[in-house]
Amino acid sequence: MPVEPPPILSNVPGSFPESVLRDRHPAIVARVLEGIPYEPAVRERLGRLLQEPVIEPLPADAHDAADWDRWGEGMYGRSWYDVPFLWAENFFYRRLLDATGYYGPGPWRGIDPFGPQKAADLPGAAELAELDALQDLQEDEQAAALTAAALWGNSADLGFRLVSQGSHRVDELVADDTKALWALLRGGGTVCLVADNAGRELLPDLVLVDFLLRTGRAGKVELHVKPAPYFVSDALPADVLDELRRFPPDSAVGQRLRAALRDGALSLHADPFYCAPLTFHEMPQDLASRFAAAELTVLKGDLNYRRLVGDRHWPVTTPFEELTGYFPGAVAALRTVKSDVVVGLGAGAERSLPASWRTSGAFALVQVRG
Numbered sequence: 001m002p003v004e005p006p007p008i009l010s011n012v013p014g015s016f017p018e019s020v021l022r023d024r025h026p027a028i029v030a031r032v033l034e035g036i037p038y039e040p041a042v043r044e045r046l047g048r049l050l051q052e053p054v055i056e057p058l059p060a061d062a063h064d065a066a067d068w069d070r071w072g073e074g075m076y077g078r079s080w081y082d083v084p085f086l087w088a089e090n091f092f093y094r095r096l097l098d099a100t101g102y103y104g105p106g107p108w109r110g111i112d113p114f115g116p117q118k119a120a121d122l123p124g125a126a127e128l129a130e131l132d133a134l135q136d137l138q139e140d141e142q143a144a145a146l147t148a149a150a151l152w153g154n155s156a157d158l159g160f161r162l163v164s165q166g167s168h169r170v171d172e173l174v175a176d177d178t179k180a181l182w183a184l185l186r187g188g189g190t191v192c193l194v195a196d197n198a199g200r201e202l203l204p205d206l207v208l209v210d211f212l213l214r215t216g217r218a219g220k221v222e223l224h225v226k227p228a229p230y231f232v233s234d235a236l237p238a239d240v241l242d243e244l245r246r247f248p249p250d251s252a253v254g255q256r257l258r259a260a261l262r263d264g265a266l267s268l269h270a271d272p273f274y275c276a277p278l279t280f281h282e283m284p285q286d287l288a289s290r291f292a293a294a295e296l297t298v299l300k301g302d303l304n305y306r307r308l309v310g311d312r313h314w315p316v317t318t319p320f321e322e323l324t325g326y327f328p329g330a331v332a333a334l335r336t337v338k339s340d341v342v343v344g345l346g347a348g349a350e351r352s353l354p355a356s357w358r359t360s361g362a363f364a365l366v367q368v369r370g
């Protein structure tokens with residue numbers, strides 16, 4: 001295991017993490033307030049969260065206050081910019097839920113602050129039809145098309161699109177282990193798909209799940225989603241159901257997915273770990289056992305990648321296999337590059353890439369450790 005470089009903080013002027021805290025978080029709050037007519041007390045709490053000079057802990061009576069006391073040891077009372085970026089982002093979303101009363105006893109309990117944005121981004125008939133049509137292709141062509149669709153779907157996250165102007169199509173793969181990925185998917189065992197965003201990313205993910213089950217490449221699929229609203233568009237169990245309702249009643253894909261949920265070939269999981277400020281190195285035993293038993297675990301998205309390799313200043317040439325050696329079982333990352341952490345590239349690979357390649361969302365990677 002290579003020597004660990006320091007964690008990424010947000011206090012470097014002009015850096016990507018600084019821009020997330022300074023620009024993206026206020027934009028996220030503004031969009032939440034546009035979408036839901038929250039009462040004045042909620043609006044005030046959200047305003048105060050954005051102005052907070054130093055990080056305040058959760059109220060002592062929050063159901064998970066003890067967890068956050070532990071995870072946040074040494075963080076409270078400091079500037080949001082001076083603590084690890086991964087922790088700061090995670091706690092921002094937890095505090096946003098606290099401010100909106102998501103876990104409270106009042107009327108806003110269980111209301112997804114990002115719900116209106118997610119609803120507006122649900123796929124339309126054209127997108128569904130396009131993916132449905134893939135069934136007519138040869139199997140290996142379907143596999144390739146679905147990998148690409150699941151990959152570029154990841155560039156559609158709503159937090160990213162709030163501040164990004166560019167195109168959301170992936171232009172180039174900076175690492176492409178697609179062949180190795182499919183070589184691992186022949187056995188009919190269990191595949192864990194750790195999903196990322198709802199809407200335009202979850203749709204190809206679901207069609208991919210159907211393909212895996214339909215072709216016998218997976219005997220079972222576990223679809224892992226977030227237990228609570230997180231990073232704006234991250235998928236919750238309710239989002240999976242919303243998405244399934246988008247398939248027309250006569251869609252064979254939709255029918256098969258619903259049947260797979262009913263008979264257990266497809267199962268949903270929403271472990272609290274997925275909203276904790278931790279990396280996969282600290283995953284709970286239940287998840288570790290599931291990943292160990294799976295033929296392959298596919299991690300979708302930028303944040304899962306950061307949690308897989310560690311949100312640190314890794315040189316890009318750090319071998320992916322070494323950093324993921326601790327992961328219990330074979331693992332694949334399918335990710336549009338939308339933050340600074342990238343490993344597993346060849347020496348000099350960066351030279352031909354534009355300066356903004358790590359954060360533009362125009363580049364992607366498929367990396368596998370078998």
Ligand SMILES: O=P(O)(O)OC[C@@]1(O)O[C@H](CO)[C@@H](O)[C@@H]1O
Binds near residue numbers: 020336
């Ligand atoms: O995990 P996802 O949805 O692919 O991306 C999440 C993201 O947009 O949010 C973080 C910055 O706030 C970055 O990790 C990344 O840019």
